[in-house]
Amino acid sequence: MKIGICSDHAGLDYKTRLISYLLSKGHEVVNFGTDSDQSCDYADFAHPLAEAVGSGEVEKGIAICGTGNGMAMTLNHHAPIRAGLAWNTAVAALVKEHNDANVLVLPARFISYRMAVSCVRTWLEARFEGGRHQRRIEKIPVR
Ligand code: RB5
Numbered sequence: 798m799k800i801g802i803c804s805d806h807a808g809l810d811y812k813t814r815l816i817s818y819l820l821s822k823g824h825e826v827v828n829f830g831t832d833s834d835q836s837c838d839y840a841d842f843a844h845p846l847a848e849a850v851g852s853g854e855v856e857k858g859i860a861i862c863g864t865g866n867g868m869a870m871t872l873n874h875h876a877p878i879r880a881g882l883a884w885n886t887a888v889a890a891l892v893k894e895h896n897d898a899n900v901l902v903l904p905a906r907f908i909s910y911r912m913a914v915s916c917v918r919t920w921l922e923a924r925f926e927g928g929r930h931q932r933r934i935e936k937i938p939v940r
Pocket of ligand 1: 805839862863865866867868
């Protein structure tokens with residue numbers, strides 16, 4: 798699968814390690830930055846990732862910042878994006894099964910790397926359940 802990934806400085810270490818993990822599992826990865834540990838603004842990286850997911854350049858996205866909130870707030874301004882925050886594997890499964898999240902957001906300062914990679918694995922393996930959840934996600938966009 799072709800997966801886009803981005804972070805700010807707070808998520809850089811986990812992003813770097815997740816890229817290696819994803820490549821080791823045979824995925825193609827497009828890195829939207831940051832590639833520096835200098836303080837930066839999450840939106841500068843979230844917008845290009847959202848555009849790539851929205852256009853189909855990549856199938857799914859992963860975004861990482863300190864709390865996950867800045868990334869999620871920015872990504873969800875893009876109509877095609879359903880970005881969901883996960884902090885354990887139960888939530889990582891549900892954000893796909895119930896919300897069909899096309900971007901997984903991780904809070905690097907509040908979960909271990911081990912948990913981050915477990916969330917990624919769980920979310921990639923999960924399947925959207927459809928049914929009543931399809932009706933619900935159709936009501937998300939502003940009309
Ligand atoms: C960076 O200090 C931090 O504010 C950022 O990573 C994120 O948590 C914002 O939502």
